[in-house]
Amino acid sequence: MNISKRASNIKVSPVRKLIPYQEEAIKRGKKVYHLNIGQPDLPTPPEFTEFIVNSGEKTLSYAHSKGNLGLRLAMSKFYKENFDLDFNEEEILITAGGSEALLFVLTTIFDVDDEILLSEPYYANYNSFFEMLQIKVNAFSAKSEDGFHLPPKEEIIAKITPKTKAILLTHPGNPTGTVYTEEELKIIGDIAKEYNLYVISDEVYRLLSYDNKIATSMGSFPEYRENTIIIESISKTYSACGARIGAIVSKNKEFISQVYKLCQARLSVSTLDMIGAEGLYNTLKKDYFDGNRAIYEKRRDVIYEGLLKIDGVKVTKPEGAFYVMVTLPVDDSEKFAIWMLEYFDYEGETVMLTPAQGFYKTPDAGKQQVRISYCIEEEKIRKSLKILEEGLKKYNSK
Numbered sequence: 001m002n003i004s005k006r007a008s009n010i011k012v013s014p015v016r017k018l019i020p021y022q023e024e025a026i027k028r029g030k031k032v033y034h035l036n037i038g039q040p041d042l043p044t045p046p047e048f049t050e051f052i053v054n055s056g057e058k059t060l061s062y063a064h065s066k067g068n069l070g071l072r073l074a075m076s077k078f079y080k081e082n083f084d085l086d087f088n089e090e091e092i093l094i095t096a097g098g099s100e101a102l103l104f105v106l107t108t109i110f111d112v113d114d115e116i117l118l119s120e121p122y123y124a125n126y127n128s129f130f131e132m133l134q135i136k137v138n139a140f141s142a143k144s145e146d147g148f149h150l151p152p153k154e155e156i157i158a159k160i161t162p163k164t165k166a167i168l169l170t171h172p173g174n175p176t177g178t179v180y181t182e183e184e185l186k187i188i189g190d191i192a193k194e195y196n197l198y199v200i201s202d203e204v205y206r207l208l209s210y211d212n213k214i215a216t217s218m219g220s221f222p223e224y225r226e227n228t229i230i231i232e233s234i235s236k237t238y239s240a241c242g243a244r245i246g247a248i249v250s251k252n253k254e255f256i257s258q259v260y261k262l263c264q265a266r267l268s269v270s271t272l273d274m275i276g277a278e279g280l281y282n283t284l285k286k287d288y289f290d291g292n293r294a295i296y297e298k299r300r301d302v303i304y305e306g307l308l309k310i311d312g313v314k315v316t317k318p319e320g321a322f323y324v325m326v327t328l329p330v331d332d333s334e335k336f337a338i339w340m341l342e343y344f345d346y347e348g349e350t351v352m353l354t355p356a357q358g359f360y361k362t363p364d365a366g367k368q369q370v371r372i373s374y375c376i377e378e379e380k381i382r383k384s385l386k387i388l389e390e391g392l393k394k395y396n397s398k
Contacts, residue, residue, distance in 0.1 A: 067094020177318020
């Protein structure tokens with residue numbers, strides 16, 4: 001029996017590609033430190049479960065396809081209190097995580113062979129949606145020596161064609177940890193207005209920015225309100241990846257009315273998860289976010305300073321999220337990452353990395369780079385750095 005080309009053309013996620021090697025390493029008795037995945041290790045706030053338990057739901061019926069009204073009102077209030085953003089409940093659609101939000105946004109905007117513009121390196125799992133929907137990618141390059149900030153405006157415009165429909169930003173960046181300035185966001189907004197493009201702003205890490213930097217939302221600029229679509233999620237904000245609650249947020253009424261059809265087609269999001277998410281949005285305030293940010297910022301400092309001490313390693317200090325792009329003194333980062341799992345251990349322990357080639361559209365770009373996530377405790381970070389240092393020494397002495 002045949003499998004569709006649509007499914008066959010989707011590549012394995014580079015974030016999860018090495019899982020079979022990791023599983024074999026564990027079977028052989030190695031302890032593996034996971035530097036490969038952005039899974040927050042901080043506890044999910046108990047308010048999530050408490051709201052579900054106290055909800056009094058006797059029958060788990062279908063929820064509204066837009067999402068529970070209480071959750072959408074809570075999000076509207078959250079935006080106003082934390083970011084001074086004015087989005088009402090009719091401008092918010094609840095989705096099964098940020099991934100479904102992006103899938104619905106792309107499906108609504110793009111036809112087959114239309115083009116999307118974005119900065120590389122970019123979140124590799126986007127490619128699955130692009131391939132599924134047969135969207136072509138045009139990427140402009142951001143350089144590590146510039147902190148992966150945007151290139152000059154003319155370099156971005158040079159990538160626009162008559163088939164370009166939208167610019168996709170991840171802000172703060174995954175995999176780079178870059179926090180764009182207001183001036184950079186205005187450049188993107190101006191380009192979008194001039195060329196009649198959407199700006200899809202993936203802002204799931206918005207509350208994780210460091211060194212007193214502020215990750216300004218693309219929704220902060222009234223002049224771009226018709227162009228702007230925001231992707232939201234509770235996964236990183238509240239350490240609730242498994243809850244699968246995201247959102248599409250936009251003041252473009254025509255866009256919202258069209259994407260709502262997709263929400264109706266899949267009926268509704270999990271009622272229980274929406275109740276729990278409403279509890280999070282309604283009860284957790286600035287102190288909670290400040291506390292989480294301080295923990296991740298300290299971890300950022302530990303991993304950045306530790307990487308600087310390893311011979312041959314090049315790294316740019318990330319400004320947000322919980323990732324860092326690292327250039328290693330190796331011939332091929334994927335080969336090295338597999339070797340670390342298959343053949344190397346330091347005192348019975350090894351690390352799992354994410355090779356960076358999958359984060360680039362340009363062939364062979366990122367071949368010596370890895371993305372490292374610092375979603376683990378400081379002591380585990382220090383151990384991981386030692387393992388990485390010893391692994392590099394042995395790999396390069398083969």
